[in-house]
Amino acid sequence: AVVSTQSTGTWVFYCSSKALDIIPDTLSQNNFSLKQLVRYQVEKRTELEQEFLSLPNSDMYRAVVFFSPSGVEFTASMLSRVVSRDCVLVAFGGSTAKGIKQCFGDEYRVEVCERPTPNGVLDVLLKLI
Numbered sequence: 001a002v003v004s005t006q007s008t009g010t011w012v013f014y015c016s017s018k019a020l021d022i023i024p025d026t027l028s029q030n031n032f033s034l035k036q037l038v039r040y041q042v043e044k045r046t047e048l049e050q051e052f053l054s055l056p057n058s059d060m061y062r063a064v065v066f067f068s069p070s071g072v073e074f075t076a077s078m079l080s081r082v083v084s085r086d087c088v089l090v091a092f093g094g095s096t097a098k099g100i101k102q103c104f105g106d107e108y109r110v111e112v113c114e115r116p117t118p119n120g121v122l123d124v125l126l127k128l129i
Contacts, residue, residue, distance in 0.1 A: 010035055018042040018070040020095055042070045049078040063111075063128055065090040065121055069099030076103035090124050092116050 010033045013024055017038050027034050064079065064087060066072045089108045091097035093116035100110050111128070113120035 012037055014039045016040050016042045016070075018068070020069070022095070042074075044074045048075065049082070052078065053082060060084075061087050063088045063090055063125065065092070065125075066096050066100060067092045069095055072096060072099035072103050080104070080107070088128055090121065092121065 011027065013019075013027075013034055013036045015023075015036060015038060017040070019036075019038075024034055024036055061083060064083065066075075066089065085107060087108060089100050089104065089110050091100055091110060091112045093113060097110060097112045100108075104110075111124045113124055115123075
């Protein structure tokens, strides 16, 4: 979220500990005074693989949707071990697609949402079924 403080003309950018510089850089390049505040920490959950493997038919997923580069980073090693190469990796947007490429190379087919919106995800998933 980006909010303005009218009295100082400074904007506050609330973000995660893994936020990319795209929004701050764009605003700064357009003469916005910006203060970035980390609202929450992004961290890897060690129990994720066990929880994933306990799901019914965890070896039969047709697609995995990623919404952030950190989501890719934190699940790449697990997914490489437990998800079939026939599974399609879906990226919410361009920075997430770059994260997929960095972590997985060409191991999986990758689809990128044309628009980083819920309907953009839906459009990709409907093409896959």
